[in-house]
Amino acid sequence: MRRRPSKPWYEEGEEPDDRFSLANERTVLAWFRTGLALMAGALAVAQFIQPHLRAPVGTARGVALAGTGTLLCVTAYRRWRSVQLAMRHNRPLPLTRVLPVLAAGAALSGVALLALITEGP
Template identity: 70%
Template sequence: MPKGGRRATPWYEEGEEPDYRFSLANERTFLAWFRTGLALIAAALAVAQFVPPHARGTAGAVLGAVLAVVGSLLCAVAWFRWRAVQRAMRHQRPLPRTRMPPVLAAGAAVAGLGLLLLIVRAS
């Protein structure tokens, strides 16, 4: 507890309450990023479980790992992004920039190349 025995105000009670439509839009964006992260994790599981071991090899392990890492990071980063946007709206500041789209695109490109390697190796 800070000096004086008073608790610090939690971030979600700072500033002014934003218009609920903006808060709900921010929440929908968070859920979309989170869903995408979960889909990437599910794809990693699918690679690990359903691609035959003889075809999987190193390329399958790398593909599964990339999918799992990018999906997990996306889920975590989505929370921090949601919180930063909420805080910016509460204090009437510009919305923070994000690097998520290019990171997600790079992860998907690497996963696509890994899938191509799996297909070539299996045939």
């Protein structure tokens, strides 16, 4: 029989300063906006570029953007939760490995889209 924890994670430790909790919330919302923007970019690629390209390369570019946006949205919550827990337990804030991956993904997508735009019909 599994024992239930006495408190949920968001009630553990001490309540952090409201300013820090709200700053963490603003950060996660910015990550969500970025993820949604990447997904909107994927839709634009699928709707406007793909019909003119008529090749699976356009689909792959759209899938890469959508995948990056989805990964960012999922990771945003995990990051927010880990920062909240660190603040509640008065520990150093955790580092993230997602930002270099996101930067590389966005850079590769940008280069691929530039190649698509400049190759013409």
